Amino acid sequence: ELQKLAVNGDKKAEEELFRLLTARFRFFAKQNLWNREECEEAVQDALATIFGKYRQIDFQTSFVSWAHKVLQNTIWNYNSKKARRGESMVDPDDGGEYEAAYTLDPLFEGRVLDCLKKVSRHNSNFARALNLCYQGYASDEICRRLDVTKANFYSILSRARSMLDLCLKKGEVL
Secondary structure, eight states, X not given: OHHHHHHTTOHHHHHHHHHHHHHHHHHXXXXXXXXXXXXXXHHHHHHHHHHHHTTTXXXXXXXXXXXXXXXXXXXXXXXXXXXXXXXXXXXXXXXXXXXXXXXXOHHHHHHHHHHHHHHHHHOHHHHHHHHHHHTTOOHHHHHHHHTOOHHHHHHHHHHHHHHHHHHHHHSOOO
């Protein structure tokens, strides 16, 4: 709705739209780019691309999906450039809020991935709901993608989180 209002010239809707996108993008970029400056630069580049094009595109998918893809492509380009230059994808000197990502226990990460696979085998919608939440999608967008009501989505999400928690504690999903 904000995108439609913004396209029609509503400046407040446009400001709110880009404020929300910025918050979502920063969350996603922090998970994919470890350097703060690159993270902020990628977010700003993606937002500039979106701002320049969103009024001219007739969206076949949702605006949010398209915007997220723009950010993903921007991050991919940053990482590709770093790889071509032979640079590390992670800046070990970059501390602060990113520091926790460096200390992730590989055994725990493996357990989480195993449990997500078990959850997915049990119910693919559970795994999709967890994944879409992790990616930062809004509940309305997730409901549309899963083709469920909001109440059903929250039920799915609650069950999926409980199943994931049980698996992490006991190694089983049922």
